[in-house]
Amino acid sequence: MHHDVQELTKQLLAGDQDAAWDIIDNQIEQGQDSLQIYHSLITEAMRRIGELWEKDEITVADEHLATTTCDFILTRYHFVKKKEFKQTDYPRRKALFLCLEQEQHYIGLKMVALLFEEYGWETRLLGANLPLEYAEKIAEDWEPEVIGLSLTIVYHAERLEQYVKALESLKHQPTIMVGGRLTSAYDFSLYCSTETRILKCLEDIEAFLQETGYGVRENARN
Template identity: 50%
Template sequence: MTIDAKKFAGYLLNGDELSCEEYLESLAYKENILKVLQLFTGAMQHVGELWENNEISVADEHLATATCDYVLSYYKFRYITRKIPIKHNKKAMFLCLENEQHYLGTKMIACVFESFGWNVRLFGANLPLEYARSQAEEWKPDIIGISVAILYHLPKLNLYIEELTATSSAPGILVGGRLSGLYDLMPYCTEQTTILKDIIEVSRWLEEQKVEENTDDKYKQHTNPILSNK
């Protein structure tokens, strides 16, 4: 746990949105999106540990979560939405399983995708499968990210994966959330599912996709006589 994360967690627990914003603006690495999101993650993990140790109440945890949500939206607008345009037609939608309320991690991952120029739709917490499926059919995403944080929700995961993969765009499925770093989730997934345990793995996966896209573009230019003659 870094000093920055503990200090930031203190502002979150006080519901002090202004101090959170000022602290973010004071950071030397404020434009390093990945590092800032790790700060958010570390701060909320610290809040979770305090709650598990009965050092704070449920109300304190809810206040910290609500404040974190607001400040994350502020940071996203300031450093991602306004500065990083959508670079291509790749689309990703993110959601939490039905009755899953822990959405902040999903929101952070969506921010990473946007920082790589993806077109993103974030559906947040508690999205029933029927609505997830209808949105996937309508919007036709390339990727669907699913978050699972509660152990007894795991049986739903396989159903979501199978039905969403079967939609018309045949999207790839990414699975993350608190459980992805604690348990082997592959028995609940398909072979085509990618499990990403944290923001670092998400960033690496996106970098790999970028390399593959660049390789494909070079191959097309080399083999397509129309493109190669330009």
């Protein structure tokens, strides 16, 4: 997998969608599941790209090219995997995902949303930089059971507190999940409630999904 991470990093930075996809496709043929591909390959490649940017070894343009290329292969992977998803006529449980205002990194959040879809949830991915007022509005209208927030910049912690407090106060009382590359390194519990789920890695997401079960509303079967 180490060699594959290096090669994927190279192809993402080159913006070579076909070569990047070939690496993912090879992992599929080897029997790797989505969690393994997301966690051990794509996340690691994007982390390396972030480190290169922090060291000024690549430009902002390079990082943006890598991100859009990664977005493409995730979309293509989802198209392939969707053929395997369970089909149901029952109403599905709903999950909403968004980045805090001024947070631009959404790739990790997209992988989380795709994992939820594999477990049968109906998802909406709102992407980067969503002001709280718009997050509240769509959450009130759509009433998702879960709202996932992404945090990648440490000085946005106080903003996180505002989002958690507002969204947990909604009438339908959604479960708020907080994740991002910082949650494994810092303690954000002071900015959350005792009900907030702080997730440190994609493996925590899968554990949550296994705990809560397939994404069909329980009362839909009655």
